[in-house]
Amino acid sequence: xxxxxxxxxxxxxxxxLREQRALSPNTVKSYRDTFKLLVRYLDGRRRGADxxxxxxxxxxxxxxxxxxxxxxxxxxDNSAATRNQRLAxxxxxxxxxxxxxxxxxxxxxxxLAIPKKRxxxxxxxxxxxxxxxxxxxxxxAATPDGIRDLAILAFMYNTxxxxxxxxxARLSWFDFPGRTVTIxxxxxxxxxxxxxxxxxxxxxxxxxxHRRRPHPDAxxxxxxxxxxxxxxxxxIRDIAKRHLRRAAKACPSLVGRSLSTHSLRHxxxxxxxxxGVEANVIKAWLGHASISATSRYLDTTLERKRRVLERFGxxxxxxxxxxxxxxxxxxxxxxxxxxx
Numbered sequence: 001x002x003x004x005x006x007x008x009x010x011x012x013x014x015x016x017l018r019e020q021r022a023l024s025p026n027t028v029k030s031y032r033d034t035f036k037l038l039v040r041y042l043d044g045r046r047r048g049a050d051x052x053x054x055x056x057x058x059x060x061x062x063x064x065x066x067x068x069x070x071x072x073x074x075x076x077d078n079s080a081a082t083r084n085q086r087l088a089x090x091x092x093x094x095x096x097x098x099x100x101x102x103x104x105x106x107x108x109x110x111x112l113a114i115p116k117k118r119x120x121x122x123x124x125x126x127x128x129x130x131x132x133x134x135x136x137x138x139x140x141a142a143t144p145d146g147i148r149d150l151a152i153l154a155f156m157y158n159t160x161x162x163x164x165x166x167x168x169a170r171l172s173w174f175d176f177p178g179r180t181v182t183i184x185x186x187x188x189x190x191x192x193x194x195x196x197x198x199x200x201x202x203x204x205x206x207x208x209x210h211r212r213r214p215h216p217d218a219x220x221x222x223x224x225x226x227x228x229x230x231x232x233x234x235x236i237r238d239i240a241k242r243h244l245r246r247a248a249k250a251c252p253s254l255v256g257r258s259l260s261t262h263s264l265r266h267x268x269x270x271x272x273x274x275x276g277v278e279a280n281v282i283k284a285w286l287g288h289a290s291i292s293a294t295s296r297y298l299d300t301t302l303e304r305k306r307r308v309l310e311r312f313g314x315x316x317x318x319x320x321x322x323x324x325x326x327x328x329x330x331x332x333x334x335x336x337x338x339x340x
């Protein structure tokens with residue numbers, strides 16, 4: 001039995017993930033990053049071994065690695081959600097090894113039994129109209145990079161594009177005469193989104209006058225970085241975060257909030273809902289795979305309405321005039337608890 005960890009990882013990435021599973025490049029990169037961290041962690045625990053063996057992936061070792069990821073002092077201070085993403089990559093590898101390497105079934109079953117941590121979902125952060133206007137006023141429109149940054153932010157808000165989709169934007173995606181853009185998103189799904197006339201003017205102004213001359217390997221990319229290359233999603237995130245930090249100095253309601261490029265996507269969804277757009281249309285607009293991914297924005301909008309309602313009233317006599325004087329019976333309390 002061949003238990004060389006390196007050999008199995010090589011086949012896992014080159015054959016299983018790319019050819020058999022056909023996973024997206026971003027998913028493959030995420031899995032790659034997980035195993036880079038894991039291999040470095042295993043290296044730090046080894047003593048004198050020339051190569052890494054599958055036997056070193058004992059569940060107790062993997063659990064120690066996951067604790068290391070979350071450790072704020074000695075580890076990486078990752079969130080439980082990030083820890084679960086790393087575990088998902090390890091589980092995928094364990095399933096592959098269990099199918100293809102006889103003799104390691106027991107080890108892989110034990111790895112697959114490692115539980116995910118329960119993560120309390122956080123409501124998506126979004127910007128109200130005033131906060132959005134403050135953000136969009138931060139790029140310096142008198143400079144080429146300022147025009148580019150404003151074009152990126154406006155494109156993301158208009159379309160609800162993810163950071164990766166903005167980085168991947170191609171010249172061929174845009175139909176400026178028709179005022180549309182066709183985005184290729186997660187899972188190879190395509191969606192065509194209309195563009196505001198003002199967005200068209202801004203994007204064409206950037207493309208014709210301020211788009212840097214690209215390197216040959218980035219010739220078809222719409223947004224070009226300072227080095228003439230294509231943006232990565234991290235470069236897009238850096239631009240958004242930089243302008244969000246500047247906006248927070250002018251808009252106190254932005255201070256201390258966890259905002260990112262995805263907040264612009266959430267903002268698009270919430271503003272569409274507030275404008276009366278149906279959830280199915282928003283699903284198509286954002287490129288969601290299912291309506292369940294869109295439904296969380298309904299909760300966000302409802303929560304905003306509740307906050308408005310709390311400021312709006314009610315008058316004291318509306319409730320006081322109909323409240324019974326007696327206390328609730330035990331049966332009523334139990335009924336209320338059953339309904340929770």
